Amino acid sequence: MPSRAWLRRAVPLVLLAACLCPWLAQAAAGPIVRVDVGARQPVLVGQQVGIDVTILAPNYFLSAPEFPPLAVPGAVVTLPDARAVNSTETIDGVAYAGIRKTYAFTAEQDGEFRLPAATIRVTYAGDDGAPREGSVTLPLTTILAGTGGTGTAAAGATAGRRLLPVARLSVTQALDHNPDHGVVRLHAGDALVRTVTTFAPQTQAMMIVPPHAASPRGVRMFRADARLSDQAQGDQAQEAPGPGGTRVDTLTYVFERPGTYTLPAVTVDWVDPATRRPASSAAPAVKVEVAAARDAGALAPGGPPAGALRGEGGLPWRMLLWAAGALLGAAVLAPLWRQLRPRLTRLRQRRAERRRARAEGADARLAATLRACRAGDAAAASQALGGWTRAAHGTTPAAWAEAAGDAALADAVTGLQRHLYGAVPVPSAWDGNPLAQALGRHAGPAPQRPRRAAPALPPLNP
Incomplete structure (x- = not known):
């Protein structure tokens, strides 16, 4: 009986626990x-x-x-x-x-x-x-x-070489010039752009090693920075489609001389996940025939002129070099021009002054005197004669006429002065022909003034 009473009391507790267990668990x-x-x-x-x-x-x-x-x-x-x-x-x-x-x-x-x-x-x-x-x-x-016992999967990690991705890579390439029967035809000075795309299924792009690319002798190759993407789909990898990594390398080849060239195949190394051995994928080699350079003004059929830069609308690189040289020359000459400009201004001023001085010099004054004499203009003749004798001989007209020792010249000069400044009235008309004739006889370059002799040294032993 006591045991039955205990069971009757235990049953409600069990039912309550069963109800509370899910709630307690949650x-x-x-x-x-x-x-x-x-x-x-x-x-x-x-x-x-x-x-x-x-x-x-x-x-x-x-x-x-x-x-x-x-x-x-x-x-x-x-x-x-x-x-x-x-x-x-x-x-x-x-x-x-x-x-x-x-x-x-x-x-x-x-x-x-x-x-x-x-x-x-x-x-x-x-x-x-x-x-x-x-x-x-x-x-x-x-x-x-x-390494799976072969020792080859980690070949890239040993000997200091880069680790190879364990994935079956696929490589494709594209050229910016369409081949003609399997041959790309260019002219000397042209460039060929080769775009190599490597896809690694189920592998990040950062794990793809750079491809091996070389250029033949006489051809310059330029490699641009690689473009990596981890959102690409394996459209090229038919064996293992799906997400993966893509690496795009752009190679530019410049051909400077005519000839026939073969661009080597571009290869990428990897490890085969099935055989666990090193393998490689390759983009095929490209054959290029380069003809002589075109004329500077001729256009290539379907392309820019020889020496044109790709992606620049066909602008010749020679024109760019000339423009760069002109800009560099302007940058160098600008400071020099700022320094020389004041000097050139002063030089022009001096030349103008010399021309003005020559216009106002002895020859010009003499010519003005002769013109005034032939015109009978006493005032103009007197002013021009005075300027000429001062410029050519450093003295007055009367002193120069007296020093010349020509009585006719002295009379002509005196007659001009008397006509203009004399106290006795003279006829208004003045004949300047005698003065002009006298000037024609004695007009010439101004005599050089004798240098003053240096004083003699006193005797050393008086």
């Missing part, structure tokens, strides 16, 4: 984290492996969790810029919302690698809709990397 539920390595181990050195990190939270997330960067010595771990994958699932009767991101892991050497125990904070909604804070810590995850 109340005690918190965020969960899972880590899955998307490849069979050991992975190959150089092989890109996806590591899925999934965070689960009860009900739903109030904000997206922030996935931290992971640093693993001896390996490259990146978080590609791809959208997170959302999911829902039920665990022990509790509804969870999930967010998954995939890390890209590439081992650079043999060994065992452990992911760091990073902590990720989570904000989610409780049963009452109020926000709750939680956190998850990445569990211990080990990745084993090796």
